[in-house]
Amino acid sequence: xxxxxxxxxxxxxxxxxxxxxxxxxxxxxxxxxxxxxxxxxxxxxxxxxxxxxxxxxxxxxxxxxxxxxxxxxxxxxxxxxxxxxxxxxxxxxxxxxxxxxxxxxxxxxxxxxxxxxxxxxxxxxxxxxxxxxxxxxxxxxxxxxxxxxxxxxxxxxxxxxxxxxxxxxxxxxxxxxxxxxxxxxxxxxxxxxxxxxxxxxxxxxxxxxxxxxxxxxxxxxxxxxxxxxxxxxxxxxxxxxxxxxxxxxxxxxxxxxxxxxxxxxxxxxxxxxxxxxxxxxxxxxxxxxxxxxxxxxxxxxxxxxxxxxxxxxxxxxxxxxxxxxxx
Amino acid sequence: xxxxxxxxxxxxxxxxxxxxxxxxxxxxxxxxxxxxxxxxxxxxxxxxxxxxxxxxxxxxxxxxxxxxxxxxxxxxxxxxxxxxxxxxxxxxxxxxxxxxxxxxxxxxxxxxxxxxxxxxxxxxxxxxxxxxxxxxxxxxxxxxxxxxxxxxxxxxxxxxxxxxxxxxxxxxxxxxxxxxxxxxxxxxxxxxxxxxxxxxxxxxxxxxxxxxxxxxxxxxxxxxxxxxxxxxxxxxxxxxxxxxxxxxxxxxxxxxxxxxxxxxxxxxxxxxxxxxxxxxxxxxxxxxxxxxxxxxxxxxxxxxxxxxxxxxxxxxxxxxxxxxxxxxxxxxxxxxxxxxxxxxxxxxxxxx
Numbered sequence: 001x002x003x004x005x006x007x008x009x010x011x012x013x014x015x016x017x018x019x020x021x022x023x024x025x026x027x028x029x030x031x032x033x034x035x036x037x038x039x040x041x042x043x044x045x046x047x048x049x050x051x052x053x054x055x056x057x058x059x060x061x062x063x064x065x066x067x068x069x070x071x072x073x074x075x076x077x078x079x080x081x082x083x084x085x086x087x088x089x090x091x092x093x094x095x096x097x098x099x100x101x102x103x104x105x106x107x108x109x110x111x112x113x114x115x116x117x118x119x120x121x122x123x124x125x126x127x128x129x130x131x132x133x134x135x136x137x138x139x140x141x142x143x144x145x146x147x148x149x150x151x152x153x154x155x156x157x158x159x160x161x162x163x164x165x166x167x168x169x170x171x172x173x174x175x176x177x178x179x180x181x182x183x184x185x186x187x188x189x190x191x192x193x194x195x196x197x198x199x200x201x202x203x204x205x206x207x208x209x210x211x212x213x214x215x216x217x218x219x220x221x222x223x224x225x226x227x228x229x230x231x232x233x234x235x236x237x238x239x240x241x242x243x244x245x246x247x248x249x250x251x252x253x254x255x256x257x258x259x260x261x262x263x264x265x266x267x268x269x270x271x272x273x274x275x276x277x278x279x280x281x282x283x284x285x286x287x288x289x290x291x292x293x294x295x296x297x298x299x300x301x302x303x304x305x306x307x308x309x310x311x312x313x314x315x316x317x318x319x320x321x322x323x324x325x326x327x
Numbered sequence: 328x329x330x331x332x333x334x335x336x337x338x339x340x341x342x343x344x345x346x347x348x349x350x351x352x353x354x355x356x357x358x359x360x361x362x363x364x365x366x367x368x369x370x371x372x373x374x375x376x377x378x379x380x381x382x383x384x385x386x387x388x389x390x391x392x393x394x395x396x397x398x399x400x401x402x403x404x405x406x407x408x409x410x411x412x413x414x415x416x417x418x419x420x421x422x423x424x425x426x427x428x429x430x431x432x433x434x435x436x437x438x439x440x441x442x443x444x445x446x447x448x449x450x451x452x453x454x455x456x457x458x459x460x461x462x463x464x465x466x467x468x469x470x471x472x473x474x475x476x477x478x479x480x481x482x483x484x485x486x487x488x489x490x491x492x493x494x495x496x497x498x499x500x501x502x503x504x505x506x507x508x509x510x511x512x513x514x515x516x517x518x519x520x521x522x523x524x525x526x527x528x529x530x531x532x533x534x535x536x537x538x539x540x541x542x543x544x545x546x547x548x549x550x551x552x553x554x555x556x557x558x559x560x561x562x563x564x565x566x567x568x569x570x571x572x573x574x575x576x577x578x579x580x581x582x583x584x585x586x587x588x589x590x591x592x593x594x595x596x597x598x599x600x601x602x603x604x605x606x607x608x609x610x611x612x613x614x615x616x617x618x619x620x621x622x623x624x625x626x627x628x629x630x631x632x633x634x635x636x637x638x639x640x641x642x643x644x645x646x647x648x649x650x651x652x653x654x655x656x657x658x659x660x661x662x663x664x665x666x667x668x669x670x671x672x673x674x675x676x677x678x679x
Contacts, residue, residue: 041523041524041525042523140613154614154615155387156614157614184386184387184550184615185386185550185552185591185594185595185596186386186590186591186594186610186611187386187611188594188596189593189594189596189608189610189611190610190611192596193608193610211523211524212596213524213598214595214596214597214598214603215596216598217596217597217598217599217600217602217603217604218596218600218603218604237600238600238601241598241599241600251525252524252525253598254528255524255525255527255528256524256528256553256598257528257531257553257554257556257557258553258597258598258599259553259556259580259597261556261557262556262557262558262576267532268528268529268531268532268557269528270525270526270527270528270529270532271525271528274493274495275523
């Protein structure tokens with residue numbers, strides 16, 4: 001069953017030099033206990049897209065479409081109602097826990113504040129719950145660490161605090177926006193294990209925003225690939241990695257070096273050109289200018305997401321059909 | 328490998344082929360802070376041969392960036408020496424050092440902050456040519472166009488300001504600037520980390536091509552193990568201010584000897600779901616200890632799954648062995664024997 005269902009989401013941001021269409025008709029859904037990765041390069045709209053779900057997007061942004069959660073469209077809800085949904089039902093964690101934590105307050109107290117907002121508990125109960133939460137996210141010496149200030153903790157410990165804060169009220173959806181990007185690989189590995197473990201224990205749905213195909217391969221069940229504000233390919237993890245149908249998805253995968261690549265004398269392939277900034281929705285494929293396969297059909301009409309031979313859904317007039325292995 | 332000690336006094340440089348491009352000898356860099364001494368680089372011996380790319384990997388706080396700055400004399404070592412092409416550059420006077428700067432250079436992670444925003448690309452690339460008096464003014468524009476061409480930029484771009492360029496183009500400009508005086512040593516400190524993956528690929532290819540065509544030696548510092556494996560001939564692994572392993576890239580990535588090297592390699596996620604989900608996991612316990620007060624004995628022992636008593640008291644030195652196939656590996660671990668065998672890490676670890 002889908003917990004969160006996003007339909008035709010568009011986000012238009014006014015800037016000094018005209019407006020930018022950051023998200024352009026994006027649809028996806030995530031089910032209970034499912035980890036959905038939204039992957040793409042900077043500027044593709046992946047972060048703005050999830051922030052706008054609960055009114056956390058850029059100021060004055062125009063958000064249209066539907067965000068269906070528990071039988072209601074969140075985009076039509078008032079700020080007060082959204083505040084209750086945030087934290088209680090849908091929680092966020094971000095890339096940089098240092099900027100999300102209050103530097104002048106012990107971390108345990110900050111988690112207690114969240115509990116005080118959303119749950120009716122006594123102070124002692126809240127304290128006990130904080131220790132429980134810290135243990136759940138693998139913070140050693142939990143009671144002691146609860147009294148520490150953010151600067152006294154490592155980046156990995158701070159991210160664990162953020163996760164404990166996010167799950168404090170038992171949300172059904174956790175939105176994790178590049179949660180491991182600022183962390184070292186060994187710490188990243190530990191945080192990804194924690195997220196998987198929480199999914200298994202609590203049955204949370206997780207929407208993970210990342211640019212890292214390795215992270216996607218590690219943790220996700222399904223993946224949405226975004227380009228210039230649109231979903232250009234979507235599917236199960238096996239299908240997207242094994243038989244990516246969109247030339248951009250293939251480009252992303254072949255741009256990352258893989259073990260043994262140098263020994264095989266295979267060169268990395270970048271994607272020529274740069275990501276366009278879109279002012280208004282164009283009736284064409286936005287990748288056409290960087291694509292070797294583009295023709296008239298691609299430039300006249302937006303390609304819809306449609307089933308591809310490899311089992312993914314792809315927005316491309318000329319999808320690839322071969323397996324990506326052995327290229 | 329010859330000891331360049333004798334060449335230090337002479338300092339003429341560019342001697343025979345077996346003088347390394349860079350030789351760091353017992354290099355130490357301590358920073359005094361209010362809370363004590365940060366032992367950022369704490370006794371490193373490392374050699375880069377001419378025309379070789381040495382990858383330097385390690386996590387934040389390992390001292391790899393400090394090492395990069397020391398290697399191009401942007402920081403003064405507390406002790407030890409930095410010998411570039413036979414000359415100890417850490418002992419040179421200001422004027423002599425400026426003269427020698429022609430032969431070594433560094434590029435950083437964020438070209439947006441290391442390039443002057445008030446200069447055009449042409450001016451930025453011409454600046455090192457002027458400082459080192461490489462061409463006369465008349466020939467400057469042509470030389471700039473030529474250098475831009477080697478880094479894959481069109482000559483028209485010379486009139487643009489840096490802020491008008493994309494991240495990938497900016498990194499090409501900083502490479503153009505760094506390579507304009509034709510250095511024999513280039514330090515690249517996380518040169519692709521701020522770039523999108525599709526752009527990273529083209530910058531990695533560019534560094535490989537430039538190195539192949541121009542033949543400079545390169546210290547490639549990165550936390551991105553895949554990039555290092557792609558580019559480097561040899562790889563050094565740093566942990567808490569010390570080098571714990573040095574080996575040719577293939578040996579290091581297929582059979583790392585130091586436990587930390589193995590854990591680091593296994594932590595980097597592979598962009599392949601089958602391989603990633605079936606591989607062994609070793610989750611590293613605890614936090615990186617403070618470089619203010621590194622652990623006694625082997626610095627990795629508090630987090631090492633196979634540490635024994637000796638590791639807690641006796642700091643292991645770098646030892647060199649010859650691997651099957653003839654390549655040499657150096658490592659600082661008591662538990663690796665002279666055949667390159669050590670106990671497995673997994674045995675008594677709960678797998679993740």
